[in-house]
Amino acid sequence: MLFGGLFMSALALYLLLHAVKSLRQLRESAGWASAPGRITKAEFKEPVAGSKGWHSFMPEYDFEVDGRAYSGQRVALYTISDRAVVKDLRERYPVGAEVTVYYDPKNPAEAALINTPRPDGKQYSEIILGSLALALGLGLVVFSFIEG
DSSP: OHHHHHHHHHHHHHHHHHHHHHHHHHHHGGGOEEEEEEEEEEEEEOOOTTSOOOOEEEEEEEEEETTEEEEEOOSBSSOOOOHHHHHHHHHHSOTTOEEEEEEETTEEEEEESBOSOOTTSOTTHHHHHHHHHHHHHHHHHHHHHHHO
């Protein structure tokens, strides 16, 4: 149980730090510059039949900043797994589509197609889930010492 608690705590801490970084980046992205781009690849994945896995949309796009070519793969600065949202993204960003790419002027390689908060208003959901998982993992560690 100790190993499981430590593993869960480490994984939860990693996910929590990633969620905090993404939220900070989302806030900063409101001031990012934009450039025209083009979708070069658009991959849609559905979970295996009968499972409750995630739906995902993984585009690739090219854009230029100050004459230098860049490519990106990020749709948004938050996780998107809802089937309806992923389906909408697939329809909105087909291969060959002209798009607006938002990029960090200090580091144009950091780019996304969407630089606005989640439309469902759940911008803190990943932080909440990471915090709960961390608390559970630490609880398992504490419980293993009490039992041990």
